[in-house]
Amino acid sequence: MTARSFVEPIVIDPPIIHSPVFDSLVFVDSNIFLYALDEAEPEKQHAARDWRSALWRSRRGRISFQVLGEFYVNVLRVRPAARDDARAEIRDLLAWNPVVSDAALLESGWKIQDRYRLSYWDALIVAAAKTASCRYLLTEDLQPGQALNGIEVVNPFLRTPQSVLGVDSK
Secondary structure: OOOOOOOOOOOOOOOOOOOHHHHOEEEEOHHHHHHHHOOOOHHHHHHHHHHHHHHHHHOOEEOEHHHHHHHHHHHHHHOHHHHHHHHHHHHHHHHHOOEOOOHHHHHHHHHHHHHHOOOHHHHHHHHHHHHOOEEEEEOOOOOOOOEEOOEEEEOOOOOOHHHHHOOOOO
16 A cells, blocks of 8 residues: 545634734714704714714614614704604714514523613613624713623713724724
């Protein structure tokens, strides 16, 4: 018997980069979109617009239909004449792949609510962020830096898009 030699192909995989700068998704709470329209608080409006711009450009923003609903209801509460503008914004945001509220999200939300003692609505936001495979949750409603179910809470008025995304917001 002769020895058979065979050559295995050399496969070089590209490096896997797990850096938040390159691959992390950001779930955005409705208050960010509301502040982007709010001229009464110019500093928050500027920060919210920077975040929104950076997330659009990087394509790393994620939302849920709950977020879209909250945005719509709150815009109409403050500016009833802005109905068509709010609907146009929501139509645009459909490109962010909104998480659908279903039985699995509800169950996940309840578990998160019980574990972290969050309000029902905040727990659903965290559950939706997890469902969307987000690393970050952009909101001012929860404690910044807190880890909830593997998701880091980021206050958009304390951190810049550059610090999380590694991209410029302009």
